Amino acid sequence: xxxxxxxxxxxxxxxxxxxxxxxxxxxxxxxxxxxxxxxxxxxxxxxxxxxxxxxxxxxxxxxxxxxxxxxxxxxxxxxxxxxxxxxxxxxxxxxxxxxxxxxxxxxxxxxxxxxxxxxxxxxxxxxxxxxxxxxxxxxxxxxxxxxxxxxxxxxxxxxxxxxxxxxxxxxxxxxxxxxxxxxxxxxxxxxxxxxxxxxxxxxxxxxxxxxxxxxxxxxxxxxxxxxxxxxxxxxxxxxxxxxxxxxxxxxxxxxxxxxxxxxxxxxxxxxxxxxxxxxxxxxxxxxxxxxxxxxxxxxxxxxxxxxxxxxxxxxxxxxxxxxxxxxxxxxxxxxxxxxxxxxxxxxxxxxxxxxxxxxxxxxxxxxxxxxxxxxxxxxxxxxxxxxxxxxxxxxxxxxxxxxxxxxxxxxxxxxxxxxxxxxxxxxxxxxxxxxxxxxxxxxxxxxxxxxxxxxxxxxxxxxxxx
Amino acid sequence: xxxxxxxxxxxxxxxxxxxxxxxxxxxxxxxxxxxxxxxxxxxxxxxxxxxxxxxxx
Numbered sequence: 001x002x003x004x005x006x007x008x009x010x011x012x013x014x015x016x017x018x019x020x021x022x023x024x025x026x027x028x029x030x031x032x033x034x035x036x037x038x039x040x041x042x043x044x045x046x047x048x049x050x051x052x053x054x055x056x057x058x059x060x061x062x063x064x065x066x067x068x069x070x071x072x073x074x075x076x077x078x079x080x081x082x083x084x085x086x087x088x089x090x091x092x093x094x095x096x097x098x099x100x101x102x103x104x105x106x107x108x109x110x111x112x113x114x115x116x117x118x119x120x121x122x123x124x125x126x127x128x129x130x131x132x133x134x135x136x137x138x139x140x141x142x143x144x145x146x147x148x149x150x151x152x153x154x155x156x157x158x159x160x161x162x163x164x165x166x167x168x169x170x171x172x173x174x175x176x177x178x179x180x181x182x183x184x185x186x187x188x189x190x191x192x193x194x195x196x197x198x199x200x201x202x203x204x205x206x207x208x209x210x211x212x213x214x215x216x217x218x219x220x221x222x223x224x225x226x227x228x229x230x231x232x233x234x235x236x237x238x239x240x241x242x243x244x245x246x247x248x249x250x251x252x253x254x255x256x257x258x259x260x261x262x263x264x265x266x267x268x269x270x271x272x273x274x275x276x277x278x279x280x281x282x283x284x285x286x287x288x289x290x291x292x293x294x295x296x297x298x299x300x301x302x303x304x305x306x307x308x309x310x311x312x313x314x315x316x317x318x319x320x321x322x323x324x325x326x327x328x329x330x331x332x333x334x335x336x337x338x339x340x341x342x343x344x345x346x347x348x349x350x351x352x353x354x355x356x357x358x359x360x361x362x363x364x365x366x367x368x369x370x371x372x373x374x375x376x377x378x379x380x381x382x383x384x385x386x387x388x389x390x391x392x393x394x395x396x397x398x399x400x401x402x403x404x405x406x407x408x409x410x411x412x413x414x415x416x417x418x419x420x421x422x423x424x425x426x427x428x429x430x431x432x433x434x435x436x437x438x439x440x441x442x443x444x445x446x447x448x449x450x451x452x453x454x455x456x457x458x459x460x461x462x463x464x465x466x
Numbered sequence: 467x468x469x470x471x472x473x474x475x476x477x478x479x480x481x482x483x484x485x486x487x488x489x490x491x492x493x494x495x496x497x498x499x500x501x502x503x504x505x506x507x508x509x510x511x512x513x514x515x516x517x518x519x520x521x522x523x
């Protein structure tokens with residue numbers, strides 16, 4: 001489950017129009033969410049609230065061997081009231097790490113255009129987020145500055161500082177700087193870390209069948225192929241690092257169910273990892289992973305799944321119900337819903353299509369047929385749109401959109417996750433859900449290497465925010 | 467890489483300046499965030515409201 005800090009950062013990215021998934025760092029996010037999810041250690045309680053329009057605070061108390069805690073404060077220069085919700089009202093899928101729906105370059109472009117329009121209304125084009133967290137009793141300070149430099153560039157500075165208590169102890173500071181640049185089809189990250197003077201470069205390229213600008217605007221394609229690599233070099237130890245990965249994400253044509261496949265390679269360490277993740281239903285996700293090392297011949301097979309409990313579905317917004325009445329009356333009952341994170345990205349680009357409201361008055365009367373009042377360019381554009389539509393593809397996209405629309409409207413109340421490794425002989429269970437206005441997260445990690453399985457780690461986390 | 471040649475005294479002074487700057491940032495970072503939150507709002511909440519993570523009644 002996301003921590004409060006991660007949630008605030010997510011809200012900030014959402015309101016400022018930054019896509020966190022558009023980075024090489026996140027290329028294996030779906031398999032990692034399902035196979036390497038975090039198990040809480042000990043008992044932890046955190047309380048958070050929105051103090052003013054732009055500032056947020058949180059306090060955490062943790063019991064693991066001994067009692068410790070932390071307080072954290074946030075300041076965001078842009079107003080996050082549309083994205084931020086307390087634990088009592090936020091949709092559970094937005095804080096539980098599960099299957100990630102990948103947007104194609106075209107969907108990305110549509111979303112970016114919309115976000116730009118929204119940002120113009122907000123006024124602050126280059127917002128920033130400040131974060132500070134102090135741990136007790138150690139008094140370690142953790143800080144972060146996120147600053148948008150332009151529409152496509154963002155700078156993030158993270159630091160950790162330990163205080164100097166005695167003359168003999170030396171204080172330690174670690175500083176990491178990220179300079180990120182992204183657009184609808186590629187992303188580049190430059191990283192510098194003061195630890196070993198580490199320099200890093202991450203690149204991600206997104207390819208899709210609707211990559212070109214001239215593709216038909218009438219529908220979107222949710223299939224995407226992403227490829228990327230990362231390079232690391234430590235200046236002090238002169239040691240390099242390298243990895244590369246490919247990700248293919250699509251929807252099953254008959255049902256619109258999403259699936260993602262990845263292949264990652266690390267030539268220096270000799271590891272090859274392949275994963276297959278699928279969402280066979282709205283309430284379930286399944287993932288498998290196979291790893292192999294070409295130097296040591298060691299291999300592992302991991303399996304994981306998550307099951308969601310659904311209490312019902314939110315109705316589509318009334319405005320959209322009336323707008324899409326004709327579509328909703330069709331046999332497949334496709335309902336378009338804007339305002340949601342995922343579905344809005346899949347909205348067809350209607351900016352170039354002809355709306356019924358665009359009818360002009362000719363000779364003092366409103367023309368019923370807009371085709372008659374179009375100029376030659378519009379005729380050509382409309383015909384190209386219709387000629388470009390492949391019925392089979394349109395059906396697939398409608399199914400995909402319907403699946404996402406229903407998923408976004410689902411009222412999930414809890415999730416159960418399980419992951420197991422064949423070579424390591426361990427199994428993890430986690431339960432995350434909502435009780436009243438509290439978010440609960442619990443889990444257990446069982447090691448089966450010995451004759452008697454032993455509990456390696458277990459814990460419970462309680463979160464409340466308003 | 468160009469090596470920076472500094473005398474022992476300069477190195478010590480630079481270390482002290484760096485240490486002091488680090489201490490100032492360490493203890494003023496959170497008050498600075500709180501101040502920005504206080505300055506950005508027109509209602510100007512009191513110190514306890516600004517500091518407390520508990521929801522106000």
